[in-house]
Amino acid sequence: MKRAGILMIIGSAMLLGLFVFPMWNIRLGAPQYPEPLGIDIHVDGLRGENEFDIQNIDGLNHYIGMKVLPKPDEMWEFSAFPKVVGIMAGLGIVFGILGFMKKIPPVLFLLWFVLMGILGGLGIYDFNLWLVDYGTDLDPNAILKLVNPDGTPMKYNPPLLGHKKLLNFDAYSYPRTGGILLGFGMLLTLVAYYMGRKSQLATK
Template sequence: MKKASTIMIIGSLFLLGLFYFPLWNIMLGAPQYPEPLGMDIYISGIKGLSEFDLQNIDGLNHYIGMKTIPKDGEMWEFEVFPSVILTMVVLGIFIGLFGFLGKLSYKWFIGWFLIMSILGIMGMYDFNEWLTDYGSNLSPNAIIKVVNADGTPMTYKPPLLGYQKMLNFDVTSLPEKGAWMMFIGMTLTLVAFYLGWRSHKNGIT
């Protein structure tokens, strides 16, 4: 159980990577941009891959009536997400410590994993809703109005995951280092649960 508890603590600590590495990345490539434009999405805000990327993306989006990319303090998610992640890290550490001391069952490990999974699904749903609003809620005063074949306004929602062609832009949306660290951390907590279950089954403390 002590080995399982140690792995539980290590898995929880992996989530701290979200404070230093981007969670997601969106890249936009086009013939007029030899170097693709990109933005990294962190749990606390959005940053351009290069110095002027966000400015250039906003400039392009202005012509078709899209909103500007939110800055610090303009989205409640960027205020809440860091606190949620930190809370889960601390909770995971305490569960691991009390498990190490024999005060908690290994079942708490899977409980932490399930809570983190629910929070992750909620976060992805919220991210997708933001992308939908960002690409669909266009200004009626846009300089350029592009419509579908049936005459309905074209939407410019970037893909949540993967590749999509948007006009003359190739848009790719993929998880970044922070997401992979979170995935590894959560996987380690599953390993901790399995080891804890096996120790309990074999009567090992």
């Protein structure tokens, strides 16, 4: 159970990487931009990969009527997500310490994993809703009004994951260091549960 507790501590602590590294990245590449424009999505806000990326993306989006990229105080998620991550990391570390001391059963490790999975799933769902709204709720007075071959308005939302063609831009959306640490951390907490469960059964 001690090794399980240590893994639980390490896995939970890896969530704190979200306060240091971006959790996701959206990158836009086109022939006129030899160096792609990128947005790093942090737990507390958006930042450009390079100094003027946010400014350049907003400038391009203006022509097709897309909204300006939100500031941290313009989305409740950027104030709520850091609190959720901090609470869950702290709770997981406490569970790990108590598990190391054999004060709690390993099933609590599993409950933490399930709760974190639900919260993470809700976060991804909310992020996708924002992407769709960002790319479809366009200013009707925009300079450019492009439509699909069937006459319907063209959608410009980047993909949640993977690649998508947006006019002459190639949009790529993938997890970054913070998101990868989150995934590995959750995996370690699941392994901690199985190790703790195995240890518990061995002592009976």
